[in-house]
Amino acid sequence: MRITRLAATFGAMALVLAGAACGGSSDKAGGSGSGGGASGIVGKAAGGKLTFGVKADQPGLGLQTGSTYTGFDIEISKIIAKGLGVPESGITWKTTVSANREAYIQQGQVDVVVATYTINDARKQKVNFAGPYYVAGQDLLVPVNSTITGPESLTGKKVCSVSGSTPAKRIQTDHKDAQLQQFDSYSKCVTALAGGQVDAVTTDDIILAGYASQPQYAGKFKVVGKPFSTEPYGIGVKKDDTAGCNKINDILKAAATDGSYKKAWEDTLGKSGKPAPELDTSKLTNCS
Numbered sequence: 001m002r003i004t005r006l007a008a009t010f011g012a013m014a015l016v017l018a019g020a021a022c023g024g025s026s027d028k029a030g031g032s033g034s035g036g037g038a039s040g041i042v043g044k045a046a047g048g049k050l051t052f053g054v055k056a057d058q059p060g061l062g063l064q065t066g067s068t069y070t071g072f073d074i075e076i077s078k079i080i081a082k083g084l085g086v087p088e089s090g091i092t093w094k095t096t097v098s099a100n101r102e103a104y105i106q107q108g109q110v111d112v113v114v115a116t117y118t119i120n121d122a123r124k125q126k127v128n129f130a131g132p133y134y135v136a137g138q139d140l141l142v143p144v145n146s147t148i149t150g151p152e153s154l155t156g157k158k159v160c161s162v163s164g165s166t167p168a169k170r171i172q173t174d175h176k177d178a179q180l181q182q183f184d185s186y187s188k189c190v191t192a193l194a195g196g197q198v199d200a201v202t203t204d205d206i207i208l209a210g211y212a213s214q215p216q217y218a219g220k221f222k223v224v225g226k227p228f229s230t231e232p233y234g235i236g237v238k239k240d241d242t243a244g245c246n247k248i249n250d251i252l253k254a255a256a257t258d259g260s261y262k263k264a265w266e267d268t269l270g271k272s273g274k275p276a277p278e279l280d281t282s283k284l285t286n287c288s
């Protein structure tokens with residue numbers, strides 16, 4: 001009995017080892033080996049639960065009120081969860097800020113990040129991106145009477161952005177004459193703008209438009225309206241989860257044609273009157 005059990009154990013171990021050995025290269029391709037399978041979102045979703053990392057202070061995109069999250073990124077998350085077979089009740093929302101998105105994915109604190117998250121090469125070293133599901137552009141939010149007309153008029157001006165974000169980085173590299181002030185969230189920048197501590201807030205135009213349209217700032221701010229970058233919004237998953245990334249792209253393809261993408265827009269950002277953009281599925285990532 002003892003011997004049989006031992007033999008069975010070794011047999012099972014041999015099988016596991018053999019599986020691991022031949023799983024090496026197929027891991028990348030299918031994401032179903034030890035990396036993608038164990039921690040991949042397709043496998044995890046089979047258990048009916050997923051944790052989404054989203055923003056909590058960006059009106060129209062990801063906004064937390066009490067325990068409820070609303071916005072376009074939240075609706076996109078729900079579409080993805082549904083496509084993976086996870087009911088809304090199986091979604092756990094977790095607030096992320098710009099600087100901790102890669103780390104949260106890598107550490108498994110969240111399964112998926114949908115958080116105005118620009119796809120770029122530096123981030124691709126650490127995570128995998130599906131999408132883009134929207135393309136924004138960096139812009140400036142300024143008081144209505146401001147003389148700032150674009151990034152070229154930022155010399156000596158106090159410009160607020162968020163640490164770990166692409167707009168903060170762009171100010172540091174391309175607009176060194178500006179005085180960059182960094183917080184961990186854009187709402188803190190907007191409060192500083194309202195209080196006159198900074199001259200402008202910079203991030204993606206669609207995020208700025210959300211702040212400008214908040215009732216408490218009515219008539220106070222304007223978005224300059226001259227975007228000076230391209231910010232394709234991706235959906236972040238673990239770097240080795242190629243299968244999960246591909247699955248999300250398939251879900252986005254379906255959402256582009258079945259009306260759910262349009263509905264996600266119309267229920268959130270579209271309320272401002274801005275028509276739904278076209279989700280260009282020919283531009284979806286190749287999921288490394």
Ligand code: GLU
Binds near residue numbers: 116117164203231
């Ligand atoms: N899309 C930019 C980024 O991913 C700015 C918005 C944000 O910080 O979330 O860095």
